[in-house]
Amino acid sequence: MPNIVNAIYNIRQFDELARQDSLIHRLHPLAKLLATLGYTVVLVSYDKYATIALLPFLFFPVFMAAAGRIPAGPLLKRLLYIEPMIICVGLLNPLFDRGTTSILGQTMSSGWLIFISIVIKGSLAVTSALLLMATTGMDGIALSLRKLKVPKIFVLQLMLTYRYISVLLEEAARAIQAYSLRAFNPKSLKREVWGPMLGQILLRTVDRAQRVYDAMCLRGFIGEYHTGKNPSPGFADYLFVAGWGTFIAASRAVNLPLWLGNILAGAVK
Amino acid sequence: MHMADALISPAVGGAMWAATAGVAAYSIKKVQDGLDQKKIPLMGVMGAFIFAAQMINFSIPGTGSSGHLGGGLILAILLGPYAGFLTMASILTIQALFFADGGLLALGSNIFNLGFFTCFLAYPLIYKKIVGKEYSAKRSMIASMVTAVVGLQMGAFGVVLETVFSGKTELPFNAFVLMMQPIHLAIGIVEGLITAAVVSFVWKARPEILEKAALNQALGSLSIKKVMIGLAVMAVFTGAVLSWFASSHPDGLEWSMFKTSGREELETTDPTHEKLAALQEKTAFLPDYGFKASGNEVQTEEQSENWPAVSGGTTVSGLVGGLMTLLLAAFMGFVINMRNKTGKKA
Amino acid sequence: MSHHITEAKDLFYEYPDGHQAVNGISFRIHHGESVGVIGGNGAGKSTLLMLLMGILVPSQGEVVIGEVKLNKDTLSMIRQRLGMVFQNPDDQLFMTTVFDDVAFGPRSLKLDEAQVEQRVNSALEQVGIKHLKDRAPFKLSAGEKRAAAIATVLSMTPDILILDEPTSSLDPRSRRRLMNILKGFEHTKIITSHDLDMVLELCQRVMVIKDGLIISDGQTKDILTNKKLMEEAGLELPLSLQNCPACGKTK
Structure with missing residues (x-):
C-alpha cells in the first residue's frame, strides 16, 4: 500500500523541513499563519475570470520558499499530486461557460479563462499552505492556535x-x-x-x-x-505581516501586471 | 469530498469557518464538562487511528474496485458526537496542513461537511435510534449503513450547496446534485459496511469498549433542542454560502466531475447551440449562475474589475505586464537564494 | 531513611474479566535497593507495577511508600516520588518534541519555565541525550527513545524508579549504554525483565513471581543460579551462567 508509505514519508519530510532554521522559520508562527490566511482569502476573493491580475500573488510563496530555504522538490511533488484534481474541476468550465472573449484578436471561450483562473488560484493556495507547514511545523501551529485562544x-x-x-x-x-x-x-x-x-x-x-x-x-x-514558553510576536513579525498585508492589498486594489504593461507600452510608444 | 481553496469564496469560507468554530467550541465545552479526562488521549490516538485507516484500500465485493473509510461514524460511535466531531476536526486540520487537502480557507467547510452531519445529525437521530439499548449484529449493520449513507448524503449536499451558492462555477445545480448524491450513496454504503464490520468485531472481542462509549455519552446525549440549535447553525451557513469547489482525493467528487463532464461532452457534440442553451436553462438552479447566453456584455461587466475593457490593446499590456510580474517573482527568488548561499559560505 | 521504603502488604488484584493477576503479594524494599522482578509471561509482573503506581487499585491489601499509604488523596504526592518507565516508550513519549515531553511533568507541577528548563536539561544530561532535545520522538532510535522515556521520569526527580522491561527491543550496544546509565543512578530501582543477564548485573535482590505470587525473594546470585527454581517459574539460567556453546566450557 503505497498510500501509507507515502503518508509516513510526507509527514516526516515536512516535519524535518519545519525544524530547519531560517529567517522565515524564526518568525512567530502566528504571523505566518495570519499572513497565509489573509493571502488565501484575498486570493480567492478574485472573481472567476481573474487570471493575469493574480500573478502578483506569486511573490508571496516564492519569498516564503526562498527565504525559508524550502527546496522546490517536495512542494512540487505534492502540488503535482493535487494538480490533476484542480485541472479536472477547472476543465468543466469551458463546457458550461460558452461565452467568448477576445484576446489579441483571437476569440476565446471565457470558460477557459475560468479554467486558468482556477489552476492559478489552486496552485498558489496549495503552495502557500504547504509552505506555512514547511516553515512552521505542527508545534508552531499549536502555539498560534493557543495564541488565538483555541x-x-x-x-x-x-x-x-x-x-x-x-x-x-x-x-x-x-x-x-x-x-x-x-x-x-x-x-x-x-x-x-x-x-x-x-x-x-x-x-x-x-x-x-x-x-x-x-x-x-x-x-x-x-x-x-500546561504549555511552556508562549513567545509573543516581535518587531520582525509585525513587519512581516504589515509588509505582505500592504503588498497583497495593493495587488488587490491595482491590477499590477496591467499597470506595468501599460507603463512599458507607454515607454515603447 | 474535500472543498478546496481554489474554488471557495471568502464569504463561504468565512461562514463555514464560523459555523465550524461554533460547533467546536460547544463540543469542547461538552467534553470538558464530561469530566472524563481519559477521553483526551483516547481522542488523540483514535484520530491517528482513523488517519491511518483512511489510507487502507478496501476491496468492494463484486466490483473489482476499492473504497476508503471516512471514519466520522466510527468516531461518533466510539467517542460520542462531541468528541467525535473534535477528533474529525483534528484529522482534517492535519490533512489540510500536510497534504494540502482542501486548504486553509476551505478547512471550515470540510470539517462541517464531514464532521457535523454525521456526528450531530445522522448519529444521534438515526444510529442511536436503530441500535437502541440492546446490541444485535443485524441492527448494528442496518444502523451503520443507514447512518453512514444519510451522513454522507448530507455532506455531499453541503458541498453542492457551497458550490452553487458561491456562484463562481458554471456547473448547473441539477446536474451536480444528480451526480453527487448517487456517487455518495455508493461511498456511504462502503462506509457503512466498514463501520459495521469494525463495530461487530469490537463488540465480539471487547464489548466493554462500546458499552463504555455509550455510558460516557449519557451526559452528552443530544436533545431535540440541541439538534435544533445545530440546524440553526446550519441555516446560518447555508444562508451565507457561495463558492466553487474541488477535491483532492480520487473519491466521489471527482467521479461526479468526470461523469458530468463526460455527459456534457456528448451534449456539446450536438451542433445546435440552442439545444445546449435550452438544456442548461432547464438545469440551471439559479438563472444567473446557469448559462450565460453568449454573454460578451455580461462578461466584460464581470471582468471589468480585473480585466478592464477586454480589447486588443489592454490585453497586450496585460500579457506583457504578466510576464514581467513572473520574471520579477522569479528574480526575487533567485536573489534570495543567492544571498542564502553566500550567507552559508561566509 | 524510612521515607524511602516501598512496601506492598498482601496485595490482591482481579481484572474485570475475572482473571486473578495478583494473589497476595507482600514485600519491603529499602532505600537504594535495586530489585529485579522476574517471572514468565502473564505471571503478574506488570500488574504489580501498576498497583505500585496507583494506576490500578488493589482489590485487597495496600501499598505504602515511605509510611504514606497509597490512596486517592496521596496519589499525586506519591507519584512524584515514584517514576515509572513504560515498556513501550512510544506510549510514554506523547508530545511532539523530546523537550516538551520531558517538560510535561515539571510543567504539570506548575514550576516556572526557568526551573522547568533546568530540570529538563539535567534529566537529558543524565541519560546523555541533550543533543536530541528538539527532535520529534518518531525520529529517535529505539535506544534514544528509551533514554528519552527515562528522562521524562527523571525530570520529576523521583526517589524510586520503576522500570518495565527496560532493555526490550534494544540492540546490544544500546542495551549496554542503558545499563551503564541505570548503574549510575542512586535511586531505589524496581526492574521487571526477561533479560536475566541484565538483572544479574544490576540488581542485588530478585523476586520471582509465578501466578500472581512471589515464589522466591532473595539474593540475585542465589536465585538466578538455582536452575530448578528458574525452570519452575518459566525461566532459565542467565546466559552468562550457562555452559558455553562455543568452547563447551561448563559452569
Missing part, C-alpha cells in the same frame, strides 16, 4: 493525533504487509478481513490510549494542559 484541550488533542499518526501508520503498514504476504490480491483488503484487521488495530489503539493516559497521569496530568 482551548488548550483541543490543541493537546490535535498534538496527540499528530504525534501518534506516524505510530499508527506504521502499525497499519505492518498489518497490511502481513496480510499482503498471504493474500491473492494484496492491493486491497478482502471483505472478510475488514472487521478483524481494522478492529484489531482499533483495539490496540484503545489500549494504547489507556497507556498514554496512564503515562500522562503519572506525570501529573489532571485534565489541564
